[in-house]
Amino acid sequence: MTKMRIWRKPDTMSIVFIVLGAVILLFILVPLLKTIFSSSPGTLWNTLFEEDVYSSILLTISAALIATLIGLFLGVPLAYLLARHQFRGKRFLEAIIDVPIVIPHSAAGVALLFVFGSSFLGGKVFHSVGIEFFRTFAGVVIAMMFVSVPFLIDSAKEGFKAVDVRLEKVARTLGASPWKSFFQISLPLAWRSIFSGSVLMWARGLSEFGAIVILAYNASFFGWNTKVLPVLVADRFDFGLDYTRPVAALAVLISLVAFVALRSIAYRGEKA
Amino acid sequence: MITIKNLKVNLGSFLLQSINLDIKPGEYFIVLGPTGAGKTVLLEAIAGLYPVLEGGVWIDGEEITNQSPEKRGINIVYQEQALFPHLSVEENIAFGLKMRKCPKGEMRAKIGAMAEIVGISHLLKRSPVTLSGGEKQKVALARALVTEPKVLLLDEPLSALDPETKERMQRELREIHRRVKVTIIHVTHDFEEAVALGHRVAVLNDGCIAQVGTLPEFLHQPSSEFVARFALSRNIFSGTSEEEEDGHVLIDIGGVRMRATTEARGEVRLSLRPEDILISKEQLQSTARNCFQGVVSDIADRGSIVYVTVSLPPDFICLITRQSFEELELEKGVSVWITFKASAVHVF
Secondary structure (H helix, E strand, O other): OOOOOOOOOOOOHHHHHHHHHHHHHHHHHHHHHHHHHHHHHHHHHHHHHHHHHHHHHHHHHHHHHHHHHHHHHHHHHHHHHHHOOOOOHHHHHHHHHHHHHHHOOHHHHHHHHHHOOOHHHHHHHHHOOOOOOOHHHHHHHHHHHHHHHHHHHHHHHHHHHHHHHHHHHHHOOOOOOOHHHHHHHHHHHHHHHHHHHHHHHHHHHHHHHHHHHHHHHOEOOEEEEEEEEHHHHHHHHHOOOOHHHHHHHHHHHHHHHHHHHHHHOOOOOOOO | EEEEEEEEEOOOOOEEEEEEEEEEOOOOEEOOOOOOOOOOHHHHHOOOOOOOEEEEEEEEEEEEEOOHHHHHOEEEEEOOOOOOOOOOOOEEEEEEEEEEOOOOOHHHHHHHHHHHHOHHHHHOOOOOOHHOHHHHHHHHHHHHOOOOOEEEEEEOOOOOOOOOHHHHHHHHHHHHHHHHOEEEEEEOOOOHHHHHHHHEEEEEEEEEEEEEOOOHHHOOOOHHHHHHHHOOOOOOEEEEEEEEEOOOEEEEEEOOOEOOOOOEEEEEEEEEOOOEEEOOOOOOOOOOOOOEEEEEEEEEEEEOOOEEEEEOOOOEEEEEHHHHHHHHOEEEEEEEEEEHHHHOOOEE
16 A cells, blocks of 8 residues: 655745755855865865875874873763762762853863963973973863863763663672673663764864864974864965865865764664 | 561662561562562662661571672562663573683583573574563573572562463463572562462561561461451462363362363462452352352451452452442341352462
């Protein structure tokens, strides 16, 4: 039997909402597409092989990756605690975790400088083990981490919450230590949320500008003195739109491709 | 032997306290109580999964109150089974053995034997997500039993199953217990389940144990109104069933032979709801297959309803409305007829 489709004239409200929705979608899509297609593929290709461009791409991608790895190591345990325990001040703690999302990122950069700058305590501690943050790779990493780690923590927390606590209890009675129960039950079952949170964090790190401008406008990276892509785009804009356009297009393309690819991995096998 | 002394647990809105239980090795022990009585928390406290405020738990004379759950040798099966969804049935059962670093060959043999006992050998390669409720429950049982626990805790294991599966699982639980001989503490809100499975029953109400005993003790000396209400909710008999020519089954419960519809033969237990029994002064002409004469031996007035005990013997508890009670002019010693359908007899 074929499915009957009955055409109903949409009501006025639906028509108005569809039109409004279309406007905002175009507002998002048109600038992105225009940026990507305003430079010819040849120009993009050639831009890719300019030294300050490819060094910038490598710096951006690897710094965001390292920020995400540190975020995983430090953030996932916190996410688990928040998902499993009720305690006084928990809501306040959860609010603090999300603060980096709402504050101006240039202010976040200044705040980081106040702790990790060479004349402040955090900076001195790390200086003693040979790590500097001002205008370095490490500076880019902590700036990215600060502004993007809330996405990972929140997503991982929701993932752990969705794991039935009784599975962990059963695992314990069957002889699993708390560690084993975490690594063999909770973590594998929350993995999808943790992974998609990591993708969000990484993508957010890639696009960070404000905090990085303050902390590491230029960063030394494998002998290059380079900048992250968002900073490079702004930097080149000072020399004119034509000069910055292909870099902006590359930045948009790289973020989009990475984001779409990783998300499709995270949701592989899951029905829409 | 598991001993619980003066156990006190905080459930947030109320306390579970003065819990004292002595459970014998190999016993099938039931904790019966209404929903929300703290039955699950009691089990979790015994397993070390819930903090204990006072008192303690001993196994074979050794105190385990402060031992971590993985060292106790007490396994738990929840109502919702809690199978690990990312592992196959076989891997689920293997989990506890792996934690004990059981050698591969021995592990395979143990899993095979346990799967055989609970009847899931054909499911080992499946994902638990694809199983039916009854199958999941068997996998959960196998997973809990394969490590040979000292005590097995069952938290409403049959409540999520449909009535038919539930009845079959009751029989299978009895059989599994007979073969494995593990000490079981089974909590339920279902009186019939308690009767069908338990050696002894503890009734949990208002945060403490109202009564511990065997079923006959409950029926004849209920320690409180609450226990009495539970006990009065069913007529419970045991007897022998044999097949009749007309397809019905005749069950001899000692003096009375009643007709029932069931597959079970031999030693059976059966229950009959008090509200399913009609009382009359004269023998009724009806399609109901069971009609017996007896004498009113007890009357328990509960306001709008009245419990009337009719002794044939044995005693049948019947529930009638106040109006019928008055119309029939019932009093102790009066001779009456009781009538009930063959289908009202529930055999388990």
